Amino acid sequence: MLTSATGVAGLDAVLCGGFPAGRTTVVAGGPGCGKTVLALQFLVTGATDHDEPGLMISFEESPSALQLNFRGMSLSLDDVLGKSVHIVDGRLPEDAIESGAFDLGGLIAIIKSLVVKLGIKRLALDGLDAVFSLGKNDGNRRREILRVLTWLQESGLTALLTMKSDEGVAGIPPRFGFTDFAADGVLQLRATMVGELLRRTLRVVKLRGSGFLAGDHPYTISSDGLKVLSLPVRTRIGRTKSLETRLSTGVERLDRMLEGGYRTGTTTLISGLPGTAKTTFGAKFLWAGCEAGERVLFVGFDEPAEQMIFDAQSVGIDLQPYKDSGLLRAESFAAGAVIGDEHSLAIEALIDEHLPTRVVIDPISSLTKSGGLEMAEIVTERLVVLFKARSITAIFTAVSESREGEAESTAMRVSAVADTWIHLSYAAQYGERNRTLTVVKARGTAHSNQMREVLLSNEGVALADVYASGGNVLLGTARLRREQEVLIESEQDEEQRRVELRTLDEERATLSQSVAEFRRRLAQIDEHRAALVKRTAVRGNVRSADAAAVRLSRFGDPDDILGVVAEVDL
Amino acid sequence: MDAAPGPAPGLPLYLFVAGDNPSSITAQSSVQTALERYATGHFDFEIVNVFEFPERALDNRVLVTPTLVAPSCARRLIGDLSEASQLHYFLQTLPR
Numbered sequence: 001m002l003t004s005a006t007g008v009a010g011l012d013a014v015l016c017g018g019f020p021a022g023r024t025t026v027v028a029g030g031p032g033c034g035k036t037v038l039a040l041q042f043l044v045t046g047a048t049d050h051d052e053p054g055l056m057i058s059f060e061e062s063p064s065a066l067q068l069n070f071r072g073m074s075l076s077l078d079d080v081l082g083k084s085v086h087i088v089d090g091r092l093p094e095d096a097i098e099s100g101a102f103d104l105g106g107l108i109a110i111i112k113s114l115v116v117k118l119g120i121k122r123l124a125l126d127g128l129d130a131v132f133s134l135g136k137n138d139g140n141r142r143r144e145i146l147r148v149l150t151w152l153q154e155s156g157l158t159a160l161l162t163m164k165s166d167e168g169v170a171g172i173p174p175r176f177g178f179t180d181f182a183a184d185g186v187l188q189l190r191a192t193m194v195g196e197l198l199r200r201t202l203r204v205v206k207l208r209g210s211g212f213l214a215g216d217h218p219y220t221i222s223s224d225g226l227k228v229l230s231l232p233v234r235t236r237i238g239r240t241k242s243l244e245t246r247l248s249t250g251v252e253r254l255d256r257m258l259e260g261g262y263r264t265g266t267t268t269l270i271s272g273l274p275g276t277a278k279t280t281f282g283a284k285f286l287w288a289g290c291e292a293g294e295r296v297l298f299v300g301f302d303e304p305a306e307q308m309i310f311d312a313q314s315v316g317i318d319l320q321p322y323k324d325s326g327l328l329r330a331e332s333f334a335a336g337a338v339i340g341d342e343h344s345l346a347i348e349a350l351i352d353e354h355l356p357t358r359v360v361i362d363p364i365s366s367l368t369k370s371g372g373l374e375m376a377e378i379v380t381e382r383l384v385v386l387f388k389a390r391s392i393t394a395i396f397t398a399v400s401e402s403r404e405g406e407a408e409s410t411a412m413r414v415s416a417v418a419d420t421w422i423h424l425s426y427a428a429q430y431g432e433r434n435r436t437l438t439v440v441k442a443r444g445t446a447h448s449n450q451m452r453e454v455l456l457s458n459e460g461v462a463l464a465d466v467y468a469s470g471g472n473v474l475l476g477t478a479r480l481r482r483e484q485e486v487l488i489e490s491e492q493d494e495e496q497r498r499v500e501l502r503t504l505d506e507e508r509a510t511l512s513q514s515v516a517e518f519r520r521r522l523a524q525i526d527e528h529r530a531a532l533v534k535r536t537a538v539r540g541n542v543r544s545a546d547a548a549a550v551r552l553s554r555f556g557d558p559d560d561i562l563g564v565v566a567e568v569d570l
Numbered sequence: 571m572d573a574a575p576g577p578a579p580g581l582p583l584y585l586f587v588a589g590d591n592p593s594s595i596t597a598q599s600s601v602q603t604a605l606e607r608y609a610t611g612h613f614d615f616e617i618v619n620v621f622e623f624p625e626r627a628l629d630n631r632v633l634v635t636p637t638l639v640a641p642s643c644a645r646r647l648i649g650d651l652s653e654a655s656q657l658h659y660f661l662q663t664l665p666r
Binding site for chain 2: 095096100101103105106107109112114131
């Protein structure tokens with residue numbers, strides 16, 4: 001089925017395209033539900049974006065009052081009024097007195113002639129039921145509305161028929177339940193109170209020839225007109241590749257604990273008791289983004305954003321220059337002032353304006369004040385889906401109610417939708433209160449499961465190892481003492497080694513001296529011996545020469561001579 | 571369509587009808603009877619078919635039919651005018 005764009009942000013998605021083209025849709029709702037705004041958005045969009053001139057018959061408000069009311073809105077009614085959007089005053093003159101049954105022949109005649117004359121494609125009958133305000137005859141009203149609906153179906157116009165309704169069973173307005181049969185679409189607008197806050201929801205009761213997103217969809221009315229919030233049926237990731245990259249947390253040791261930082265496009269929950277430095281981690285994350293030239297967004301609930309910047313300064317995180325340069329956008333809202341849906345839209349608008357890569361929402365748990373736990377859950381989930389779709393890396397902080405480790409912050413189920421969960425806590429021991437950090441979960445990351453101590457100083461935030469000792473985790477002074485002990489132990493080892501070395505060196509030196517002495521003596525001995533050997537040889541030679549002479553004279557064996565010589569040489 | 575009798579120019583009085591549907595016929599005869607009986611010559615009476623003259627319907631802000639309009643004094647009766655006494659009162663209280 002062909003559809004006509006509604007001009008209402010988010011509504012086309014709910015209607016799987018828009019209002020059925022060439023058909024009639026009934027919009028029912030109580031006073032102040034935005035029926036007239038919706039009708040005008042429909043007409044202005046048709047005229048401005050789709051070249052479809054529009055006509056409104058206004059049965060409750062004068063055309064001049066309508067024009068005046070819409071001057072405060074971003075809807076540019078003035079630009080098109082009298083050109084491609086026409087408004088006819090359909091109010092019954094005040095002097096009218098009813099006398100017997102009547103029909104809507106005049107209305108149909110007027111519409112027919114204007115459709116031809118002005119080339120009308122879109123029609124809105126706003127508050128048609130007001131025509132029957134005088135009537136006591138219910139049968140008359142019923143018959144005439146049906147007559148108009150029947151005529152509209154033959155006309156081929158894409159029409160909206162807005163009517164007041166009281167809350168009815170299953171969202172069907174009880175007084176106009178019969179329109180259900182004749183209209184191709186029925187939309188119910190509703191306002192309910194959640195605590196002291198007003199929540200607006202919209203429901204498609206029927207839509208012939210088309211699918212639609214069933215259920216209640218929250219919407220808001222602002223100067224931009226109606227906006228419908230609908231969660232996409234499929235969640236998706238903006239850039240799949242983004243999951244492979246990591247963004248620095250701004251804290252070196254935490255980066256190491258998380259294999260490099262938060263994964264791009266994921267959401268991290270930082271939970272903890274008040275004062276456990278949740279905001280500081282958020283500020284540090286934003287600061288790291290600014291340092292890398294990224295655009296970042298801070299959304300604070302209940303505390304002014306300026307205060308966050310000031311407080312971060314005290315722990316050495318200087319965000320002011322980035323606020324001034326425009327890289328950092330910091331906004332704050334009073335959580336309990338409006339319903340959570342409005343906050344959701346406001347954050348979405350900020351994201352559209354600023355296009356950040358990093359977002360911190362501090363604390364998300366404040367949203368329970370804007371419509372209770374359920375509302376906070378809905379908004380959180382919507383934001384997570386939105387951030388994923390835009391590849392925004394986000395931190396939600398959440399204030400824990402109690403110190404009980406894993407049980408807290410799950411009340412809002414943030415921990416379930418978040419990809420990473422870091423829990424900050426206090427440990428009180430030996431008269432001290434020290435901050436601790438634990439990575440409870442980190443999807444897709446082989447994270448450290450060890451607790452760390454959080455160290456805050458005016459030079460920034462850092463993490464330190466903790467010592468497990470006798471079943472206790474040592475923090476603060478106890479940790480420092482243990483660190484010193486380790487240091488002292490190692491110093492003692494060093495001294496001992498030095499002493500030993502010195503002893504060895506001395507011993508070696510003594511031995512070396514002895515070796516030198518021995519060598520010298522050996523040399524002496526060798527020299528002395530050599531001298532002795534030389535002298536013996538000379539004497540022997542003389543003797544053997546004599547012996548040879550004797551032997552020659554006696555004709556003796558030469559062996560004897562040799563024997564004598566040999567004896568001498570050896 | 572003009573059915574106004576009498577020589578003197580009377581007060582303009584229009585009955586807007588939607589063709590010849592039952593309530594239009596009822597209203598038409600009611601007004602004619604009343605005029606003949608009580609107010610002959612006082613009014614410049616005209617029956618206007620909105621489907622023939624939609625511009626006139628628009629100018630007079632006539633969205634429902636039948637509508638009896640006395641444009642000079644901004645008074646109107648809507649419906650089939652089947653209650654004679656109401657119609658009589660309306661006609662009698664118009665300024666002459």
